[in-house]
Amino acid sequence: MGFAGNIVLVAMRDICASEELTTDYALFDDSDGTLECRCGTPSCRSTVSGRDWQRPDTQRKYGSYFSSCLLRRLSRKPGTGATPGESFPGRRLHACTREDGRRA
Numbered sequence: 001m002g003f004a005g006n007i008v009l010v011a012m013r014d015i016c017a018s019e020e021l022t023t024d025y026a027l028f029d030d031s032d033g034t035l036e037c038r039c040g041t042p043s044c045r046s047t048v049s050g051r052d053w054q055r056p057d058t059q060r061k062y063g064s065y066f067s068s069c070l071l072r073r074l075s076r077k078p079g080t081g082a083t084p085g086e087s088f089p090g091r092r093l094h095a096c097t098r099e100d101g102r103r104a
């Protein structure tokens, strides 16, 4: 088995040079499994499910940032608002500050 594309990762907000990069399984996973998450972020779901892409809150949070295979499935579901190729409407700029106080 091989891949036929969709291996492009993109930042969903401005990031700092030294910032740890993470992703959410909800963006690409479609499986029966679950795992405990200890990321410690305020928005953590605590339990990550292979079906989290179906949750309305993750769909609102990630807009069109889902993997193309999940976007195709979401676009078939009325009212999800996830349309392949559409820019993410909730995109925000994030001000990063280095240790010396200057903007990164």
Ligand SMILES: [Zn+2]
Residues within 6 Å of the ligand: 037, 038, 039, 040, 041, 043, 044, 045, 046
């Ligand atoms: Zn988490």
